[in-house]
Amino acid sequence: xxxxxxxxxxxxxxxxxxxxxxxxxxxxxxxxxxxxxxxxxxxxxxxxxxxxxxxxxxxxxxxxxxxxxxxxxxxxxxxxxxxxxxxxxxxxxxxxxxxxxxxxxxxxxxxxxxxxxxxxxxxxxxxxxxxxxxxxxxxxxxxxxxxxxxxxxxxxxxxxxxxxxxxxxxxxxxxxxxxxxxxxxxxxxxxxxxxxxxxxxxxxxxxxxxxxxxxxxxxxxxxxxxxxxxxxxxxxxxxxxxxxxxxx
Ligand code: HEM
Numbered sequence: 001x002x003x004x005x006x007x008x009x010x011x012x013x014x015x016x017x018x019x020x021x022x023x024x025x026x027x028x029x030x031x032x033x034x035x036x037x038x039x040x041x042x043x044x045x046x047x048x049x050x051x052x053x054x055x056x057x058x059x060x061x062x063x064x065x066x067x068x069x070x071x072x073x074x075x076x077x078x079x080x081x082x083x084x085x086x087x088x089x090x091x092x093x094x095x096x097x098x099x100x101x102x103x104x105x106x107x108x109x110x111x112x113x114x115x116x117x118x119x120x121x122x123x124x125x126x127x128x129x130x131x132x133x134x135x136x137x138x139x140x141x142x143x144x145x146x147x148x149x150x151x152x153x154x155x156x157x158x159x160x161x162x163x164x165x166x167x168x169x170x171x172x173x174x175x176x177x178x179x180x181x182x183x184x185x186x187x188x189x190x191x192x193x194x195x196x197x198x199x200x201x202x203x204x205x206x207x208x209x210x211x212x213x214x215x216x217x218x219x220x221x222x223x224x225x226x227x228x229x230x231x232x233x234x235x236x237x238x239x240x241x242x243x244x245x246x247x248x
Pocket of ligand 1: 066067068069070071073074077130133134137142143147150151152153154155157158161232235239243244245246
């Protein structure tokens, strides 16, 4: 060994002992995702192996660009969940404060206008993406056995996506949202016999009031997220198990 190399090795040795003495390496490892996921947790749960198994599943050659529509819908859903959570930090679901809290988000909260813009445009985009995904699945005949349950779970997802849009529309409590909800909740009222009861149940009374706002807020931020997570999990599990449908 040359003298320089011996010197380098000795330096390395001292560095190692310092790291060992301070526990720096362990500390750094814990502070990083890799350290925890691929280190400590992986040692116990074999995450790396599970991830590799999941990510190495080959994509069939007939899966072309339109197959991304399901993924795009999911991406938009995640975007809605993140921006919606941020909006909840400032939004107030009462008749007296809903409109002014939205104005406050738009004009005073840093990047509030951006978060709100992404959330409201995101909702429209998500409805379009989910609809196109559904159309794609329909045209390819991928709804048939054995994917019939995937389709049914999708129908629930579609209805929930629309309900997200409908309930969210009332939340700013503007003239537009008030009257849109009045007209929208009038529709089930046309159902014979039970219609009136359904309308009153949705509105929380005979008219659109603060009770409707409270109800729609609860549906929008609690009930729907709970159910959609369940249906998404079922949808993905079935997609994964059954694989992508063969071309017609
Ligand atoms: C929030 C809404 C939804 C999300 C996030 C979602 C997500 C996905 C994803 C990621 C896939 C696999 C890739 C693909 O084929 O695009 C898929 C497949 C599928 N989805 Fe959806 N989906 C949603 C709504 C729907 C709706 C509304 C329907 C129909 C009513 C539906 C029916 C199906 C079917 C039958 C498949 C299997 C397609 C095949 O095997 O070729 N999904 N979905």
